[in-house]
Amino acid sequence: MTERILSTGNDAVARAAIYAGCKNYFGYPITPQSEIAHYMARELPKMGGCFLQSEGEYAAAYMLLGAALSGQRAFTSTSSPGVALMQEPLSMMITAEIPAVIVDTQRLGPGTGTGGQQGQTDYSFVTRGVYGGIHYPVLAPYSVSEIFELVQLAFHIADKYRVVTMVLTDFILGRMTEYMELKTFDFGPLPEKDWALKGKDRKGGRTDFLLTVTGMMLDIPGFFAHQQEKSNRIIDSETRYETYKAEDADFLIVGYGYAARASKRAVNMARDQGIKAGLFRPITLWPFPKEAMKREALKSGKVLVVEDSPGGLVEDVKLAVEGVSPVHFLGIQARHTASPEGLIFPERILQEVRELL
């Protein structure tokens, strides 16, 4: 029987990594996700793993790269400004095809941001890939149990495609407590990591040279063709989304993360009032479920994007919908209070739905 426990979202991240067989963690403290590091610092040494607190996020991501070079699973977690500092190492890892997992527990706003409050302002920043024109998968859970599953899936996707995979959560998801089942998910077979750096004696005399210098590659179009082919495989096989009461909906709410929770509640409240509302929730933000989004939008006729930001997801939705139905937006202006602890409540979403009907 699988064990059912109460866990915070941040602890679920740490537990999921361990259940996925990852014993290596590198990170630098930043609110609201430092609990992940606390968990790892406590548990990894007991199982012979490696916990290392770095001299900054830039170094943490390079340590992640260093550990992943060995072929072992490794991960780091951080929050918005930390992801910015990790951009270069992420791009290096994707270029040299070194698989690793990064968790971004979003904080609110640009600059230093507010670590102690919720926000969803990283969407555009993390879904457009790294510098150099290369994308990486971004998974967006909306509950503690889904965090537990998607972090494990992230390790699988990373190893399967030799790519960096991100799990995007937020303050609310990281700090909330829910029930979840402790188990290891089996997502299928994975290729052998024959590229890993172990020393030639451990590889039958073969040596590998993993290079991030695009300028020294002899076939530039070939390099990008390979990356594009990989992206296409990820788009074809890994695109995920979920709908809720969308079958007969004539009003579709779109959201991810904590906004999807509020939106789901709003759908139920609307249904109670006789309004046929439904929810479309992208689970992979890149690749974005474009075709499903367009199909559902066409079916419902009206779309409202809810996200706690000035607008990020709404752009992807508009691109996907291609004008087949109007796309409305309920963003950070809809918070219940102007102070940093403001939230978009289901009541506010319902009010917007009623006004748009």
Add this chain to the structure above:
Amino acid sequence: MSQKTAITKKLICKRPTFRMLPLGFCSGCHYGIIYRLLDEVIEEMGIKGDAICIGGGGCSMIGAMAMDIDTFGGPHGPGTAIASALKRVSPNAFIFAVQGDGEQGAIGLGSFVATAARGENITVITMNNACYGMTGGQLAPTTLLGMVTPTTPEGREQVMSGYPMHGPELVAPLKGVAYAARGTVHTPANRQKSKKMLKTAFQKQQQQLGFGVFEFLSACPTNWKISPTDCIQFIEEKMLPEFPLGQFKNIERKE
């Protein structure tokens, strides 16, 4: 009657194996000599099968590509952070990072010092040519006072850019550091001395004594804009007074 001298074939020095040759360094550059030394030492110590090189971004990386060992290269500056983690998750491998003086003293300085302070059981090889070789010879932390570079057109002035930095001496006082030394390859005698110190630096990792750093002084005729022979004289007369050779730290056992 003159006595005939018998000609004997005796192997004095084995040529180390490289993955690819030529190395592609500019004429008169000392990096090729340094990489050959690295490879000789690795082969003599019998650690070629365990060795993994973390190359940087810059001229120093060109040689890393050529060594017939597992290698990662490209990022400019964070080699010590990468090597730290790789060593921790694969403690039986022999891990060394190769860095230019700009990588180590400027963009990667934070990680260099932090890695030394943690006493990571890795070896760092620094190649100090007093400039940024690959990008056109700009001011590096190690550029000598008065030296003309594209970003110090009137010569490095202390008021503008401070004084030259000394990597090994900087970290030597840290408790995590087992070995810190500097050598040069501009004369045959110095080449042999450097080889000995390089070997000692590597042995510290084998003995798990902590962080080791060994800095090579190197000529950069292309960016110094003088002939390779003048470079030798420049090292002798200008670099040696600023960058003393020898060991700044050499611990035999852990405290």
